[in-house]
Amino acid sequence: MKDEILLKKVAARIRTIRIEKGMSQQELAAELDYEKSNMSRLESGTVNLKLTTLYKVAQALEVSMSELLDVE
Amino acid sequence: MKDEILLKKVAARIRTIRIEKGMSQQELAAELDYEKSNMSRLESGTVNLKLTTLYKVAQALEVSMSELLDVE
DNA sequence: TCATCAGTTATCAAATATGATAACTAAGGT
DNA sequence: ACCTTAGTTATCATATTTGATAACTGATGA
Numbered sequence: 080m081k082d083e084i085l086l087k088k089v090a091a092r093i094r095t096i097r098i099e100k101g102m103s104q105q106e107l108a109a110e111l112d113y114e115k116s117n118m119s120r121l122e123s124g125t126v127n128l129k130l131t132t133l134y135k136v137a138q139a140l141e142v143s144m145s146e147l148l149d150v151e
Numbered sequence: 152m153k154d155e156i157l158l159k160k161v162a163a164r165i166r167t168i169r170i171e172k173g174m175s176q177q178e179l180a181a182e183l184d185y186e187k188s189n190m191s192r193l194e195s196g197t198v199n200l201k202l203t204t205l206y207k208v209a210q211a212l213e214v215s216m217s218e219l220l221d222v223e
Numbered sequence: 224t225c226a227t228c229a230g231t232t233a234t235c236a237a238a239t240a241t242g243a244t245a246a247c248t249a250a251g252g253t
Numbered sequence: 254a255c256c257t258t259a260g261t262t263a264t265c266a267t268a269t270t271t272g273a274t275a276a277c278t279g280a281t282g283a
């Protein structure tokens with residue numbers, strides 16, 4: 080799988096789970112001490128997240144990192 | 152879990168699996184088109200890997216990213 | 224002793240993530 | 254018409270990863 084595809088898929092997974100949990104980007108961002116704009120960027124799949132960023136997102140969504148990476 | 156601990160754990164996991172597969176850092180590095188020095192750095196747990204780097208390592212080790220993140 | 228292999232550490236330039244701010248669109252409700 | 258909420262996009266400075274090179278240690282074998 081090409082890198083960009085991976086990033087898109089992980090981003091989509093984050094968005095899906097966030098919506099499942101009934102959270103807005105803003106709410107999720109707040110838990111992470113992010114700006115909503117950065118949350119949007121994160122879900123756009125244009126950014127190559129670092130491990131600790133993934134970890135923080137997973138915690139805020141109350142899922143494991145593996146669930147966020149469960150792509151294909 | 153604090154960030155540094157997470158990074159240490161993931162790094163340790165990578166090392167463990169690499170050794171299980173009977174590979175040297177050099178061999179693994181070769182598969183990734185890395186320098187062995189960077190492989191060492193990666194396993195030192197001092198670096199906050201990006202998603203695509205984790206992905207490449209997982210592929211070279213023939214495991215899923217989840218296996219590398221299966222910490223704690 | 225000498226050479227090789229495995230790994231570590233430091234350093235550098237280049238690329239990129241991160242955090243912040245701002246301006247914008249679009250939808251809903253009052 | 255106005256306001257709020259949700260999300261997007263662009264831009265900036267700063268920090269950090271990445272890739273490369275080099276010098277080093279320690280162990281093992283000829």
